[in-house]
Amino acid sequence: MKLFVKICGITRPQDADVAAGLGASALGFIFWPNSPRCVSAAAAKAIAAQVPAGVTKVGVFVDEPVEEIMRIVNEVGLDAVQLHGHETPAFCREVKARASESVSVIKAIGLDDESVKVAQFDPEVLLLVDAHDPAKRGGTGRTANWDAARDIAASRRTILAGGLNAANIKLAIRSVRPYGVDVSSGVESSPGIKDPNRLRTFFEALHD
Numbered sequence: 001m002k003l004f005v006k007i008c009g010i011t012r013p014q015d016a017d018v019a020a021g022l023g024a025s026a027l028g029f030i031f032w033p034n035s036p037r038c039v040s041a042a043a044a045k046a047i048a049a050q051v052p053a054g055v056t057k058v059g060v061f062v063d064e065p066v067e068e069i070m071r072i073v074n075e076v077g078l079d080a081v082q083l084h085g086h087e088t089p090a091f092c093r094e095v096k097a098r099a100s101e102s103v104s105v106i107k108a109i110g111l112d113d114e115s116v117k118v119a120q121f122d123p124e125v126l127l128l129v130d131a132h133d134p135a136k137r138g139g140t141g142r143t144a145n146w147d148a149a150r151d152i153a154a155s156r157r158t159i160l161a162g163g164l165n166a167a168n169i170k171l172a173i174r175s176v177r178p179y180g181v182d183v184s185s186g187v188e189s190s191p192g193i194k195d196p197n198r199l200r201t202f203f204e205a206l207h208d
Helices: 011-020 041-048 064-075 089-098 144-154 169-176 196-207
Strands: 004-009 026-030 056-062 080-083 104-110 126-130 157-159 181-182 188-190
Touching: 004 041, 004 064, 004 196, 011 126, 011 196, 026 041, 041 064, 041 181, 056 064, 056 104, 080 089, 126 181, 144 157, 144 169, 157 169, 157 188, 169 196
Parallel strands: 004 026, 004 181, 026 056, 056 080, 080 104, 104 126, 126 157, 157 181
Antiparallel strands: none
C-alpha cells in the first residue's frame, strides 16, 4: 500500500505547488491562531483552489467549536479535519456526523500524554501520533516515541508525526510501519516557509 504523505503548515501557494508536484498525498492548513504557521480561511481557500485533484486538503484545528470547524471546512473546501487539541472521542464523532461523508477525521495524540486512551476513538478516526507538547501542539521538530507509535500502528491506521526529515524518514517508516507520515518543520527554512530543496530531499529519501 502506498504511504500517505502529508506536508503540513502550508501558507504559500508556491509551497503547495512544489509539495504536490513531488507527490504529497495531502497538504495541511493550520487554523489555530497561536501557530506560527496559521493561515486565514480566505488564504487557504485561494491556495486550495490550485491544489491538484487527488491531493487531500486537511484543516488543522485546536479546541475550536464544531460550528467554526464546519464553517471553515465548507469555505475552504477541505477533505479532512485534523483535531490537535483536547478533543474527545465524542467530539470526533460529532465532527464526523456534521461533515459530509467524504470528509475524514484525524485526531492528533501526544504519545506521552497519559490522559489519552487510544481505544476510545472510533476505528474510522485516523490517529496522528506526535511528540506531546501542550503549548505548541506540534511543529516542534521533536521526535515521537517510535516504540509506542509502532504498537498503535499495528492495530489501526496511524500517521506518524514529530521531527521527521530526510535523514530519519526511512528509519522511522521501518521502525513504526505507519499508514502515513506528517512533516512540517523538517522541510522548512522557517516556520510556515517550506524549502524546495528540503522538500525534494525528503521525497527522494522516501523513495530511495
